[in-house]
Each structure stands twice: as structure tokens, then as C-alpha cells.
Amino acid sequence: MPELRPLRSGYYVWHYVPSIAASIIFFLLFLIATSFHVWKIWKLKSRMMLAFTIGGVFEFIGYVVRASAYNNTDRLMPFCIQSMFLLVGPILFTASVYMVLGRIIRKVGAEHHSLIRVNWLTKTFVISDVVTFCIQGGGAGMLVVGSLANIGKIIVIAGLILQVLGFCLFLVTSVVFQMRIGRYPTRESVDPAVQWKKYLYSLYAVSVLITVRSLFRVVEYIMGQNGYLMLHEWCLYTFDGVPMLFCMVIFGIWYPGEVCYIPKVNLAAVESFELKSFA
Incomplete structure (x- = not known):
């Protein structure tokens, strides 16, 4: 039976023995989801989804390394790798x-x-x-250095807050666009064959999930090493792992890369729509 062990210096980087079962389950789920996205990129040549897929790679690497830490809580490297990859992986999601x-x-x-x-x-x-x-990656690297841990924590929090603010501005931009096109639709937007709204709604869903996850991380680091979120492993899976997995599932079902293959506007359908509107 594994037990929680400190580093040679006596410092505990883990607050619990990480669950190997949960780590393996999430590793397999992210591996399956990421493999599907790799296949979609190959099939549709949708390069804009490359960053999103790499984010999935970061996620399953993070969880497989986390599983390896089950019997190695006294080793620094597994902790650093899983912490880094799980922290910055979602940033790649947002790029796509x-x-x-x-x-x-x-x-x-x-x-x-x-x-x-x-x-x-x-x-x-x-x-x-x-x-x-870069901010979060640099801060995460400093977290495991005792003398720089507090500075690293502040840097990570700053990076997370900037990420949330940037994402809020992005959501405002998306909503304003939808309101404007709703009032003044273009010929392409009213073509029944151009189902652009389903991709926009899937974008909203993923954006909300990423925002929730980022807010969780902000609160987690503000509460500190002895805070409830750091001390209980279920919080990581519930507020980080599950939302990011749902992001991959949502974009897997309503794949944004298909936007490139939306058919050209059907002028006859548009003219019919306009006649009905003015009738």
C-alpha cells in the first residue's frame, strides 16, 4: 500500500497519494478524445484545430504522469510535469x-x-x-522551488486572471457579433445550408467551461497550499478534468473545423427567405 512520502529535503509536494484509478481513467478518456481530434484534423485538414488537439495531448500526458506518481510521491519530477501540463493545456484550447x-x-x-x-x-x-x-508556465516552474514558491504562486494567479479577463472580452465580442447579425443579417447568414449558429453555440459552451476551470484555478491558488481545493483531489477532477474533457467532446460532436467546409450560399434559398420577410 503506497504512502505519502516527502522529498529528501523533508518537503511534501503532494498533500495526498494521487488516485491511480482516477488518473488512468482520465488518461484513457483524453487519449480517446485527442485521437479523435487528430483523425478529424487529418481528414479535414483543419489546421486551426491543431492547438486544441495539442492541448488534449497535454491533458493525457498530465494524467499519465500523475498516475506514475502513485508510488513516487517522494519524487519531484512527476509532480512538476503533471502540474505544468494540466495547468497550461487549456490555454491551447482557447487559441483554437x-x-x-x-x-x-x-x-x-x-x-x-x-x-x-x-x-x-x-x-x-x-x-x-x-x-x-508564458506567464503561467514560468510561474508553475517556480512553484516547486521553495524560495520562489510564493513568487511563482503570484505569477500563476496573475496569468490566470489575465486569461479570464481576455476570455471575458472574447465572449463580449462574440455576443455583440451575434446581436448585430441578428438585427442586420447577411445573405450568407440566412442560407439554411449554412448552419453557422451551431458552431457558435458550441463555441459558447466550450468558452463557459474553460472560464469555470480558470476561475477554479484562480481560487485554488489564492487559497494556497493548505486550502481545501489543494488538499482534496476530487476538486481537481471535478473542476478541471471534467470541464476540459467536455470541451473536447463538444468540439468533437460539433467540430469547428467543419466551418471551412460550409457550402457556398444558396442564392435561391436566400431570395426566398427575403421575399417571405417582406411579404
Whole structure:
């Protein structure tokens, strides 16, 4: 029976013996989901989903390393790897989410309805994503260095807060776009064959899940090493693992990469719609 052991220095990096069963289950689930997304990228050549898929790779690596820590709670490296990969993996999810909105806006010919100029939309949010990735990655690396742990904690919290703020701005941009196109629809947006709304709604669902997960991480680090969230493993799986898995499932069912293959606007259907509107 494994027991919780400290490092040679006497410092406990784990607060509990990580569950090998839960780690393996989540490793397998993320492996299956990520494999599906790899297949979809190969099939549709949807490069905008590459970052999202790499995020899935980060997730299953994080959980498989976490499983290996079951009998190695006195080793620093497994703890560092799983902590780093599970912390920054979702940031890669958001990069693809940002790209999806820009692709939808272009596909329905509604660039003039975007709150941020479409040419800058994806660039702006992806750059903010890269910045938060670097901040959180650097902070996570400092967490395991005793003398730098407090500084690392502050850096990670700052990175998470910036990520949440950036995501809130993104959601506002998405909602404003939908409100504007609802009032002043384009010819492409009213074509029944162009089912762009289902991709937008799936984007909303994934965005909410990522926001919930990020808020959980903010609260977790603010509460500190002796806080309830750090001391109880179920919190990690409930508020981090499950939301990120659902993100992969949602984008697996309503795959954003298919936006590239939305058929061209059916002018006859659009004209019929317009005649009914003015009748």
C-alpha cells in the first residue's frame, strides 16, 4: 500500500497519494478524445484545430504522469510535469476557440459586425493567449522551488486572471457579433445550408467551461497550499478534468473545423427567405 512520502529535503509536494484509478481513467478518456481530434484534423485538414488537439495531448500526458506518481510521491519530477501540463493545456484550447470565431464571421460575410476588426481579432486574442501561457508556465516552474514558491504562486494567479479577463472580452465580442447579425443579417447568414449558429453555440459552451476551470484555478491558488481545493483531489477532477474533457467532446460532436467546409450560399434559398420577410 503506497504512502505519502516527502522529498529528501523533508518537503511534501503532494498533500495526498494521487488516485491511480482516477488518473488512468482520465488518461484513457483524453487519449480517446485527442485521437479523435487528430483523425478529424487529418481528414479535414483543419489546421486551426491543431492547438486544441495539442492541448488534449497535454491533458493525457498530465494524467499519465500523475498516475506514475502513485508510488513516487517522494519524487519531484512527476509532480512538476503533471502540474505544468494540466495547468497550461487549456490555454491551447482557447487559441483554437479564438480562431473559430474569426472563421465563422468570415464565412457568413459579417466582418462589418465584428466588435474588433476581423484581421486583428484572432491575432489579438492569440497573442494574449501566448502571453498568459508564458506567464503561467514560468510561474508553475517556480512553484516547486521553495524560495520562489510564493513568487511563482503570484505569477500563476496573475496569468490566470489575465486569461479570464481576455476570455471575458472574447465572449463580449462574440455576443455583440451575434446581436448585430441578428438585427442586420447577411445573405450568407440566412442560407439554411449554412448552419453557422451551431458552431457558435458550441463555441459558447466550450468558452463557459474553460472560464469555470480558470476561475477554479484562480481560487485554488489564492487559497494556497493548505486550502481545501489543494488538499482534496476530487476538486481537481471535478473542476478541471471534467470541464476540459467536455470541451473536447463538444468540439468533437460539433467540430469547428467543419466551418471551412460550409457550402457556398444558396442564392435561391436566400431570395426566398427575403421575399417571405417582406411579404
